[in-house]
Amino acid sequence: MSRIVIVGGGAAGIELSTLLAKANRKKHEIILVEPETDHYWKPRLHEIAAGTFDRELDSVCYFTHGAINGYQHYQAAMTDIDRENKMLCVRRNDGTEAAVKYDYLVVAVGAVSNDFNTSGARDNCIFLDSASQARHAWNKISQLLREGDDRTVNIVGAGATGVELAAELARVSHKLQRYNAAKLTINLIEAADRVLPNSPQKMSAKVLKELQRTNINVLLNTRISEVSEHGMVTADNQSLEADIQFWAAGVKAPEWLKGVGGLEYNRMNQIIVNANLTTTVDDSIFSLGDCASIPQADGSFVPPKAQAANRAAVHLSKSLTSLLRGKELTDFEFKDGGMVVAVGHHFAVGSFAPQSKMANKLVFKGRLIRRLYDTIFRLHQRTVEGMFTVSRLIITKRLKALFQPNGM
Structure with a gap:
């Protein structure tokens, strides 16, 4: 039995933990290291800041979610990596230091704004x-x-x-x-x-x-x-x-990340990885999401987008599961599906096929595009919680909206 430790409970981390746990239930141990108690989809943090986010319906408790899906939530923050002994050094929320043994380590701590x-x-x-x-x-x-x-x-x-x-x-x-x-x-x-x-x-x-x-x-x-x-x-x-x-x-990986574990980093503090998401200096350590600099076949790099993090998590869950079964890792290839931006609660603008010559023409706006924006979030929820739970949440949310006193 191998122990896979995933650092960071953002979109990439929680999806990867969920998918690996489901694919390798009881065969391998999956541990998610994350200092927070609940998961929030980062593209919706602006709704929390504006007071319009429904915490009851749109957040996920790591502890209960892990117990249901077969991974363990270890509440702590990464401080260093002891690559020689394959130990992740962490600091618990009470300030005490500890170490978590790993066979494979995945760093998915996301990014922060660049001042x-x-x-x-x-x-x-x-x-x-x-x-x-x-x-x-x-x-x-x-x-x-x-x-x-x-x-x-x-x-x-x-x-x-x-x-x-x-x-x-x-x-x-x-x-x-x-x-x-x-x-x-x-x-x-x-x-x-x-x-x-x-x-x-x-x-x-x-x-x-x-x-x-x-x-x-x-x-x-x-x-x-x-x-x-x-x-x-x-x-x-x-x-x-x-x-x-x-x-x-601006976007960059957290300042504290640079230099951790003696890995290779770029000027944006991102971990430099190979196309198969392994780090350039240690093939038992992976990185994905906004904290990773992921090369593409055409010489470009995967952009810091939520959809890229989601797709990388899905890819690595399959690729790493194959590795555990004795097969080779596969390269991650990202195809940009465009972007949708919410401009208020009932309006959004979306651009599709960004790599096409039609990119500047395939731009749409309105309430229907806003529905698509919400659907993208629901797809993330479906990966994490399953279709039945998502359906229940959608129905409950619509019922709650009928009784909101401010019409928001």
């Missing part, structure tokens, strides 16, 4: 890299809404996270006006010349139009040079005062 060493950003902005940060954000936002006076929110970064957060906050502010809540003025700040700079031009244009329709101030070609407690200063010395500030620009 590009902007002065004051780390101390004066809220980052949405974890559920705890998102909950902290909602505590601050809800306090502002209760105070009644007009308030200002600065959001740096008009990628998917920044756009979705701005739109959701605008919607919440508008809906709660009937209860005399504060009106939020939202500044969405982007250094590039368009929102969603990595998406097709047509998609950026549609999203910008919808953001402006909801009275969000979109500031393009605006680079932040300094952040203070009460505002930001741009590179051209413009002052942007705010009551609460978010940083949602």
Whole structure:
């Protein structure tokens, strides 16, 4: 019997743990090392920050989920890797140190926002890299809404996270006006010349139009040079005062990860791996998701997307299971299926076939695309919890929506 230890309970980690446990039940031991108690799908952290996330229906308890599906949740955070003795060094939540023996190790700790060493950003902005940060954000936002006076929110970064957060906050502010809540003025700040700079031009244009329709101030070609407690200063010395500030620009692997275990890393702190997801210096250690630099046959690298992490988890579950049965590992090939961005709770914009010449034409918007956005999340839930549970959750959520007093 082999012991497979997976570090990180994000989209990739929990899916891989679930799939490996189901494929190798009682044949091999699967351990998920994760310091949090519950799993949240990272693309929906902006809903937690805006107070619109249903924790009862859309989160997963690692302990009970592991018990049901055949893996063990070990609540701790990775601190180092002793490759010589195949031991994962961890710190439990009570501060004590421990070690977990492994035969195969998978690192899937995700990524965090990149503040590009902007002065004051780390101390004066809220980052949405974890559920705890998102909950902290909602505590601050809800306090502002209760105070009644007009308030200002600065959001740096008009990628998917920044756009979705701005739109959701605008919607919440508008809906709660009937209860005399504060009106939020939202500044969405982007250094590039368009929102969603990595998406097709047509998609950026549609999203910008919808953001402006909801009275969000979109500031393009605006680079932040300094952040203070009460505002930001741009590179051209413009002052942007705010009551609460978010940083949602850039992506990199966590700073603490670089150097761990003597593995090979790039300048974004990502673990450099081979196409079969093994690390370049140790073939018993794998990495996937946003914390891994995964090469593709054409010389490019897998982008930091939730869909890429999900597909890599599915691939590695099959490939590693084959290895345990005496077969060879296979290479991971990612084919981008496009992206869907929620612009408010009832509207989304989607781009499909991004590698095609038709990419800029296959852009759609509206409520139907918003349904597709929700479906992507349900597909993740189906992998983790099964179709029966997902069906039950959908029905329960729709019934709850009928009785929400604020119409949100």
